[in-house]
Amino acid sequence: MAHLNFTKATDFLSEQLKAGNNFRRVGVIVRTTFDNASDISKQLDELFHGAWDKLDAAVSRKLADHAPGNQRAALQLSYAGSLRTSVPEQLQMLRDGRDSEMVCTAAAQQKNIPTAVQAFLVNECSHHRNAMTALARNRTADLGGLEPLATHPNGDVRMALVAHLASKMRMVNESENGAKQAVYNALIKQFESEYSLFLVPTCRDELQLDNMYALTTKNAGLIRPFVENPFSSAQLLLDVSSSMTLRLTPGGSAVAAEAKQHLEKRLAVERDAAPQLD
Amino acid sequence: MQSQTFEQLAQWVHQRRDLGATTTATPTDIAESIEALLNSVDGCKAAVMMPSLFPGSELEILYIPADTEEREQITSRHFVQGEKRVVPEALSAIGYALVGQLKAAGNDMAEYKDDEGAQIIAFFPQVRDTVLQALGMSLLEG
Numbered sequence: 001m002a003h004l005n006f007t008k009a010t011d012f013l014s015e016q017l018k019a020g021n022n023f024r025r026v027g028v029i030v031r032t033t034f035d036n037a038s039d040i041s042k043q044l045d046e047l048f049h050g051a052w053d054k055l056d057a058a059v060s061r062k063l064a065d066h067a068p069g070n071q072r073a074a075l076q077l078s079y080a081g082s083l084r085t086s087v088p089e090q091l092q093m094l095r096d097g098r099d100s101e102m103v104c105t106a107a108a109q110q111k112n113i114p115t116a117v118q119a120f121l122v123n124e125c126s127h128h129r130n131a132m133t134a135l136a137r138n139r140t141a142d143l144g145g146l147e148p149l150a151t152h153p154n155g156d157v158r159m160a161l162v163a164h165l166a167s168k169m170r171m172v173n174e175s176e177n178g179a180k181q182a183v184y185n186a187l188i189k190q191f192e193s194e195y196s197l198f199l200v201p202t203c204r205d206e207l208q209l210d211n212m213y214a215l216t217t218k219n220a221g222l223i224r225p226f227v228e229n230p231f232s233s234a235q236l237l238l239d240v241s242s243s244m245t246l247r248l249t250p251g252g253s254a255v256a257a258e259a260k261q262h263l264e265k266r267l268a269v270e271r272d273a274a275p276q277l278d
Numbered sequence: 279m280q281s282q283t284f285e286q287l288a289q290w291v292h293q294r295r296d297l298g299a300t301t302t303a304t305p306t307d308i309a310e311s312i313e314a315l316l317n318s319v320d321g322c323k324a325a326v327m328m329p330s331l332f333p334g335s336e337l338e339i340l341y342i343p344a345d346t347e348e349r350e351q352i353t354s355r356h357f358v359q360g361e362k363r364v365v366p367e368a369l370s371a372i373g374y375a376l377v378g379q380l381k382a383a384g385n386d387m388a389e390y391k392d393d394e395g396a397q398i399i400a401f402f403p404q405v406r407d408t409v410l411q412a413l414g415m416s417l418l419e420g
Contacts, residue, residue, distance in 0.1 A: 002283075002390065002391065002392045002393055003390070003391055004388065004389070004390045005388065005389045005390075005391075006379060006385045006387075006388045007387060007388075008385050008386055008387070009386050009387045009405035009408040009412070010405075010408060012387060012408075012409065012412050013408050013409075013411060013412040016412040016413070017412075021414065022414060025325055025342070025413060025414050026415070026416050026417075026418060027324065027325030027326060027327055027340070027342070027415055027417050027418070028325070028326055028327070028417065028418050028420040029326075029328075029329070029418070029419050030327070030328055030420045031328070031329060031330065031420075032328065032330065040365075040366055040369075041314055041318075041362075041364045044318045044364060045318050045321075047318075047326075047328075048318045048319055048321055048322035048326065048341075049321055049322070051323075051324040051326045051420070052322070052323050052324045054420035055324040055325075055420070057420075058418035058419060058420055059418065061418075062418060129419050130419075
């Protein structure tokens, strides 16, 4: 008979150990966000229906990590900088070991990753989540070349790219302005509220802040960075201070009050700065 | 599982609707969603972990099928889409009810096991390692 049991994980572990259950299993993590409420049933059906194939593919990648040639290649790529391994040689190792996440991740984590290696990883190995996350985090990677990761299906990869962009936004480097703008535009097209935590504190453009604000969920944690950014427009602050949606969330009233204070200070400064007419 | 059991589960969830957040899901929505969900997993022969099945709740969900079929049988199976529909608000309501019940009793996981041995386990993320250790389970990114 089917049963539902509430318990503590530690007690569950004790029971399994007492029962002598020491078998090993493998499963697959499947991440989804239910974007479209109207076909959520279909999404779930496809997700569970496709789980076996996903598990098969994940195990293949894991087994590829254990192939002797790939273990060697991963080690060589880890030390590619110190060993002065040529780019053609690195690319050959990647071509041979592209099924191995370990090989691709080693290549992605290089200091001063060659542009050709980066491009190969983005174009041929994007299904390896860890490798793409490592690449998105790599501060020596060419930022413009990472633009395709803005639409990667995995949220961790996208967030790593967001954090990377945010770190570059603080730095003044004219040669990178084009790349920063391209990545920013790509992220804005599929903006997720959590991006604001990274991008807003480093943003100095009023219009970009307004765009991000319009796309951000109105809760205290996500809106506070906008209030604290001195480049946020007065209209944005006014909207925050009067937002009923925000006030209904935990901590929302405090953020709204803070926005009102900032707005009043700005208006006072503008008033004091205005010429006095007799 | 019979429809009466779905209704009982739905009533259980609906009674706990204020433990987490308000919900607009009716008992009928919840019963239908539970049935649709169980129909969906019935066709799944891989162990699957879903971090965000119940929107708005922090619970992670692990489905472990009964070990009853050979690999050749699995790959040749045709999947038939169920007739019942999952309502998003019902999923949230289920999540809130489970979280509320767990916290109220000081527990951190819930295990559902059916007659054939398939399991659905809901747990808080902070006990994921303990649950996986208990099950002897390794998880790979899909």
